[in-house]
Amino acid sequence: MVNASVTGIGSMESARRVVEALIRGGVQHVVVSPGSRNAPLVYALAEAQQAIHVVVRIDERSAGFTALGLAIGSSSPVAVLTTSGTAVGNLLPAVMEADHAGVPLLVLSADRPEELRGTGANQTTDQIDLFGSHVRFAADVAAGDLPEPAVRTGLDAALGRLDGVATGPVQLNFAFRDPLTPALDGSDFRPLKSSQPVDAAIETIIPQHQESEHRYQTVVLAGHGAGPQAELFARRHGLPLLAEPSSNARFGPNAVGPYRLLLEHFEALIERVVIFGRPTLSRPVAALMNRADLPRALYLPRPATWFEEGKRSEQIISDWAALSEFTGSGSASWLEIWLAAQIQAEAALDDALGEELSGLRLARELWGSSENLVIGSSNPIRDADLAGRPRSESPRVHANRGLAGIDGTISTATGIALATARPTRLLVGDLTFLHDVGGLLLPRGEQVPDLQIVVLNDSGGGIFTLLEHGTLGDEPAYQAAVERYFGTAHDAELASLAAAYGLEYQLVSSTEQLVEMLQAPVSGRSVLEIRTERTALRGLHDRVRAAISAALTI
Numbered sequence: 001m002v003n004a005s006v007t008g009i010g011s012m013e014s015a016r017r018v019v020e021a022l023i024r025g026g027v028q029h030v031v032v033s034p035g036s037r038n039a040p041l042v043y044a045l046a047e048a049q050q051a052i053h054v055v056v057r058i059d060e061r062s063a064g065f066t067a068l069g070l071a072i073g074s075s076s077p078v079a080v081l082t083t084s085g086t087a088v089g090n091l092l093p094a095v096m097e098a099d100h101a102g103v104p105l106l107v108l109s110a111d112r113p114e115e116l117r118g119t120g121a122n123q124t125t126d127q128i129d130l131f132g133s134h135v136r137f138a139a140d141v142a143a144g145d146l147p148e149p150a151v152r153t154g155l156d157a158a159l160g161r162l163d164g165v166a167t168g169p170v171q172l173n174f175a176f177r178d179p180l181t182p183a184l185d186g187s188d189f190r191p192l193k194s195s196q197p198v199d200a201a202i203e204t205i206i207p208q209h210q211e212s213e214h215r216y217q218t219v220v221l222a223g224h225g226a227g228p229q230a231e232l233f234a235r236r237h238g239l240p241l242l243a244e245p246s247s248n249a250r251f252g253p254n255a256v257g258p259y260r261l262l263l264e265h266f267e268a269l270i271e272r273v274v275i276f277g278r279p280t281l282s283r284p285v286a287a288l289m290n291r292a293d294l295p296r297a298l299y300l301p302r303p304a305t306w307f308e309e310g311k312r313s314e315q316i317i318s319d320w321a322a323l324s325e326f327t328g329s330g331s332a333s334w335l336e337i338w339l340a341a342q343i344q345a346e347a348a349l350d351d352a353l354g355e356e357l358s359g360l361r362l363a364r365e366l367w368g369s370s371e372n373l374v375i376g377s378s379n380p381i382r383d384a385d386l387a388g389r390p391r392s393e394s395p396r397v398h399a400n401r402g403l404a405g406i407d408g409t410i411s412t413a414t415g416i417a418l419a420t421a422r423p424t425r426l427l428v429g430d431l432t433f434l435h436d437v438g439g440l441l442l443p444r445g446e447q448v449p450d451l452q453i454v455v456l457n458d459s460g461g462g463i464f465t466l467l468e469h470g471t472l473g474d475e476p477a478y479q480a481a482v483e484r485y486f487g488t489a490h491d492a493e494l495a496s497l498a499a500a501y502g503l504e505y506q507l508v509s510s511t512e513q514l515v516e517m518l519q520a521p522v523s524g525r526s527v528l529e530i531r532t533e534r535t536a537l538r539g540l541h542d543r544v545r546a547a548i549s550a551a552l553t554i
Contacts (some may be wrong), residue, residue, distance in 0.1 A: 002403060004481075006394060008143065008144020008145060009144055009145075010144075010177075010179070011040040011143070011176040011177055011178075011179065011180055012040050012043065012044065012179075012181075012182050012188065013193070014040065014141075014143075014144070014145075014146075014147050014174070014176070015040035015041045015044035015146055015174075015176070016040060016044045016047070016190065017146065017147050018044065018108070018147045018148075018151055018172075018174065019041065019044040019045055019047075019048050019052070019192065020048075020192060021147065021148045021151035022052070022079060022106075022155075022439050023048065023051050023052050024152060025077070025151065025152065025155040025193075026076060026077060026155070027052065027076070027077050027078065027079055027106070027155075027164075027506075028052065028053055028074060028076055028078070029052070029053045029054075029055065029067070029070040029071075029074065029076075029078045029079070029418075029419065030045055030052060030053070030054050030055070030058070030062075030067075030078070030080070030081060030108075031054075031055045031056075031057055031063045031066050031067040031070065031078070031079070031080045031081070031415075032045060032054060032056050032063070032080075032081045033056075033057055033058065033059070033060045033080075033081065033082050033083070033087060034056070034058070034083075035083020035084070035087060035110065036175075036180065037083045037084045037110040037111065037123070037176060037180065038081055038082060038083040038084075038108075038109075038110035039107055039110075039176075039180040039181055040176050040180055040181075040339075041081055041108060041110065041174070042081070043181060043182055045081070047189065047190055047191050047192055047494055048055045048192035050191065050192070050193045051192050051193060054145065055067075055070070055415075055418065055446065055447070056341040056443050056446055057411075057441075057443070058441060058443060059090070059092070059438050059439075059441065060082050060087045060088075060090035060091060060408075060550075061090040061091070061093060061408065061411075061438075062408070062411040062436070062438055062439045062441070063080050063082070063090075063091075063411075064080050064090065064091040064093065064095065064105075064359070064408070064411075065093070065097075065407075065408030065409075065411035065412045065415070065436070065439065065519075066080075066409075066411045066412070066414055066415040066418075066439070067079065067080035067092045067094065067105055067407070067415060068094045068097060068098055068103055068105055068400075068412055068415060069398075069411065069412035069413060069414060069415020069416040069417075069419065070415040070416070070418060070419045071098070071103050071104055071105055071415075071419075072103060072398055072412070072415070072416055072419070073398070073415060073416035073417070073418070073419025073420045074419040074420075076104070077104035077105075077106055077155060077158050077159060078104070078105060078106065078147050078415075079105075079106040079107075079108050080094075080105065080106070080107060080108065081108040081109075081110070082107075082108070082110065083110050083123070084109065084110050084111050084112060084123050084124060084125070084127065085123040085124065085125055085127075086364045087109075088109040088127045088130055089127075089130065090482065090498065091131075092110075092130075092131065092134075093405065093407050093408060094296065094408060095107060095131050095134050095135065095169045095171075096134050096402070096403055097167055097400050097402040097403050097405065098134075098168055098169040098402065099133075099134040099135070099168050099305060099402065099406070100305065100306050100402030100403050101224075101225070101306075101400070101401065101402030101403075102160075102166055102167045102168050102225070102304060102305065102306075102402075103167070103168065103169070103402070104158035104167050104168065104169070104170075105158070105168075105170075106154060106155070106158055106169070106170055106172065106362065106474060107131070107135070107167040107169065107170065107171040107172065107173060108172055108174065109127055109130075109172070109173045109174070110173075110174055110175075110176055111124075111127060111128075111140075111174065111175045111176070112124045112175060113142070113143035113174050113175045113176070113177045114143070114175065116249075127481070128140045128173055129171075130171065130406035131169070131171055134169065135160075135168070135169050135170050135171050135382070136157040136158060136162075136165050136166070136167075136168045136169065136170050137153060137157035137162075137165075137170040137171075137233070138170065138171040138172075138173070139152050139153065139154060139171070139172050140173045140175070141172065141173065141174045141175065142175055143175040143176055143177045143496065144177070144255075147172075147174065150172055150338065150508060151172060153171040154172050155170075156335050157170050157289050158170045160302060160303065164303055164358060165303060166302065166303035166304050166305045167302075168305060169301060182232070188397060193473055213476065214325070214329070215328050215329055215330070215331055216271045216272045216327065216328035216330070217269055217270055217271040217272070217330065217331075217334050218237070218239050218270075218271060218272040218273065218274055218327050218328060218330060219239060219240050219241075219242055219270055219272075219273055219274070219288075219454070220233060220234040220237075220239050220241045220242065220254075220274050220275075220276065220327075221242050221243075221273060221274065221275045221276070221279050221285060221288070221289070222234075222241060222242065222243035222244060222247035222250070222277055222279070223247055223275065223277035223278040223279030223280060223281075223401075224244060224246045224247060224277050224278050224279075224280065224399065224401035225246070225247070225277040225278060225401075226243070226244075226247040226248070226249045226276035226277030227248055227249060227276070227277070228248060228249055228394070229248070229249075229276065229365070230243065230249035230276035230277065230302070231243070231249040231251060231252045231254070231255065233274070233276070233299075233323075234249075234252075234255075235252055235253065235254050237324065237327055237328070237329050237330060237337060238254075238329050238330040238331070238332065238334075238335050238415055239254060239274075239327070239329075239330040239334070239335065240254060240256050240259075240330070240334070240335055240338035240339070241254040241256060242256055242259040242260075242263075243255055243390075244279055244280075244281050244381075244385055245275075245367075245381060245384040245385055245388055245397050245399065246375065246381070246394065246397050246398065246399040246401055247276070247277050247397075248389075248394055248396065248397055249276065249277075249394070249517055250388065250390050250397075251390055251391050251392060251393055251394035252390070252392070254335065254339075255338075255390035256338050256339070256341075256342045256390070256392055257342050257345060257346050257348070257349075257388070257389055258345045258349055258386050258387070258548060259342075260281075260282040260284045260285060260288045260344070260385065260386065261284075261345065261386070261544070261545055261548045261549075262338070262341050262342070262548075262552075263284040263285070263288060264284065265341070265549075266337070266338070266341070267284075267288060270288070270294065271294070271295075271327070272294065272295045272296070272297075272326070272327065273288060273289065273291075273294055273295070273296040273297070273314075274296075274297050274299065274323065274326070274327050275289065275296065275297065275298045275299065275314060275498065276299050278306055278401070280401060280404065281381060281382055281385045282382070282385065286400055288509060289314070290313065292313065295315070295326070296314040296315065296317070297314055297315045297316075297317045297323060297326045297327070298312060298314040298316050298317070299317055299318070299345070300316050300317070301318050301319050301320075302318075306402070337554050338487030340554055341552055341554045343404070344547045344548075344551045344552055344553065344554070345551060345552065346389060347551065348544075348547040348548045348550070348551035349364075349386075349387065349544060349547070349548060351547060352540075352544045352546075352547040352548075353387075353544070354545045355511050355512075356511070356512075356528055356531045356540075357381045357460075357508070357509070357510055357514060357532070358532060358536075358540055359379055359380070359456050359462070359532060359537075360383050360386060360387040360540065360544065361384075361387070361511055362427070362454065362456055362514065362530055363380065363384040363387045363388060363427065363450045363513060363519055364387040364388065364389065365384035365511070365514055366384070366425060366427055366454060367384055367387070367388035367389065367391075367395070368389060368391070369515075369519070370395050370425045370518075371395050371396065371418055371419070371422065371423070371519040372395065372396045372416070372422040372423060372424040372425070373395050373396065373397050373398070373424070373425050373426075373427070374397075374398045374399065374409070374412065374413040374416055374424060374425070374427070375397065375399045375426075375427045375428075376399070376406060376409045376426070376427060376428035376429060376432040377399070377400065377401070377404045377405060377406050377428055377432065377461050378406060378429050378431070378432065378463045379456070379463045379466070379537075380428060380429055380432075380456060380460070381399055381401075382463075384397075386544070393551040395421070396422075398412075398413075398416050399411055406429075406431060406432040406435050406436075407435050407436060408436050408439065409426070409428055409432050409433075409435070409436050409439075410426065410428070410433065410436040410439035410440060411436055411439035412436070413426040413451060413453070414439060414449055414451060416452045417449035417450060418449050422450070423450040423451075423452075423521060423522035423523070424449065424451050424452070424522065425451075425452045425453075425454060425522060425547060426451060426452070426453045426454065427454045427456070428453065428454070428455055428456070429455070429456050429457075429458070429462065429463075430455055430456070430457040430459060430460070430490075430492070430494070431460065431461055431488065433453065433455045433457075433494070434490070434492055437497055437501075440497075440498075440501035440503065441501060441524075442501075443493045448524060448525060449525065450522050450523055450524060450525075451522070451525050452522045452525075452526050452527075452528065453503075453525075453526070453527045453528070454527075454530070455494060455528065455529050455530065456527045456528060456530050456532060457494065457529055457530065457531050457532070458531075458532045458533060458534040458537070459489045459490060459491075459534070460487040460488045460489040460490065460534060461486055461487055461488050462532075462534045464482070464486040465485065465534050465535075465537045465538055466537055466538060469482050469486050470482075470537075470538055473486075473487075487534065494527060494529050495507070495527075495529070496545045498526075498527040502525075503527050504524070504525070504526040504527070504537070505524055505526065505527045505529070506526070506528050506529070507529050507531070508529065508530050509531075514528075514530070
């Protein structure tokens with residue numbers, strides 16, 4: 001066994017160097033979960049609280065998603081610190097989401113030194129390369145080694161500064177030997193008040209406009225992460241913009257509202273397709289992207305990891321000028337027919353929804369009244385996609401669309417609200433709320449965000465009602481199975497859960513009451529619950545589809 005007094009810097013010195021390197025590298029936020037082996041880094045962060053924002057979370061899974069939200073909201077790298085053992089494994093869901101969404105999340109995992117690994121020492125496991133291909137870079141920093149090179153390389157990898165590496169998560173595994181604390185008499189306290197950071201914000205590329213001589217009936221699809229450049233591109237080229245909610249491009253004069261119900265009427269007229277970001281929300285859009293008879297281009301100005309090279313059939317274009325040449329400019333009449341159809345479709349949608357307080361009505365009202373909006377996976381994001389009326393300026397919209405899971409959504413929204421320091425609304429279904437209800441737990445004294453959680457409660461998995469399972473559930477042979485395994489009905493009392501975690505609660509029972517509640521400012525944390533019936537979902541969507549189809553005269 002290696003003696004604990006081996007040469008090299010001590011654990012506290014190493015931890016202080018890590019923290020200073022993080023701050024110099026542009027890290028503004030760190031989320032900490034308590035533990036013993038990570039104590040050196042905890043104390044080093046405590047000494048540096050005037051130079052870096054530290055958030056404490058008890059549950060490591062919630063900590064991971066809170067850090068993810070902080071990174072999304074700040075557009076900068078954020079670290080999450082855990083002790084050794086299962087604590088590290090609890091970060092896997094957040095790391096997987098960060099991987100597929102391209103979010104710079106830095107995992108700081110504490111570990112035993114080499115001489116204790118493989119000996120049966122408590123809370124010790126093989127956590128090196130634990131996240132496999134989901135991280136851009138992983139380093140195991142031995143006890144006593146200088147940590148700065150690993151931190152610098154990790155930051156470069158997380159921010160996509162390494163050649164051919166996309167932005168995304170990294171793991172820095174730090175081995176610490178005893179002693180794991182500063183001097184017990186307090187004489188070793190070394191406050192770090194400031195350290196000159198570098199700019200670590202994620203750059204948004206807005207190229208110069210390139211005029212094209214060609215004219216095609218092109219549509220611009222904007223999926224998750226497309227950004228305002230998709231709106232700019234569509235506007236400059238005179239093209240209809242079909243933008244998902246979390247594209248942050250669903251605004252401006254070219255944006256088309258309920259486009260997925262218009263595609264079946266206009267798909268045959270489309271000559272080319274240009275894709276920004278990653279559209280994932282509707283089958284009509286997926287079918288359009290997979291049409292082999294149409295020239296299609298995916299704009300990819302920087303590396304991405306949500307697909308493997310050679311697995312996509314679109315032409316990959318990274319140059320704005322080449323994209324303009326491929327796209328061409330749209331004729332005035334091409335854009336006009338889409339915008340005219342949108343006017344008819346929006347009016348038909350309003351008529352079909354009426355005053356009933358449904359998921360679609362809820363999404364429509366939230367979209368029009370929120371400036372910082374987080375939307376959960378499953379039905380809420382799809383309701384917003386169908387019912388969110390394009391505005392002149394887009395609200396800031398966030399969603400975990402990397403892997404589109406329902407886990408960690410409350411924690412992600414909490415991180416976004418803290419990072420942006422703006423009143424934030426979160427729209428989720430009941431299962432998404434229950435899945436991360438532990439994310440409501442804030443240790444005493446932690447900063448409370450201005451976050452209003454709007455829960456559409458249909459007592460189970462409503463999205464399956466709109467898929468093939470809903471049809472199968474009408475058959476007596478499968479009705480019970482579909483309800484048990486997909487419906488997953490429950491009797492959870494959301495009011496009691498809100499009270500347990502110290503949140504204000506309000507049951508909203510009418511559209512009029514909802515509008516009134518949404519006009520009030522968001523202050524502190526609260527829950528609005530809207531109760532609906534899953535059994536009414538298919539009928540509502542059928543009425544909307546029929547109403548829009550009947551209204552179109554273009």
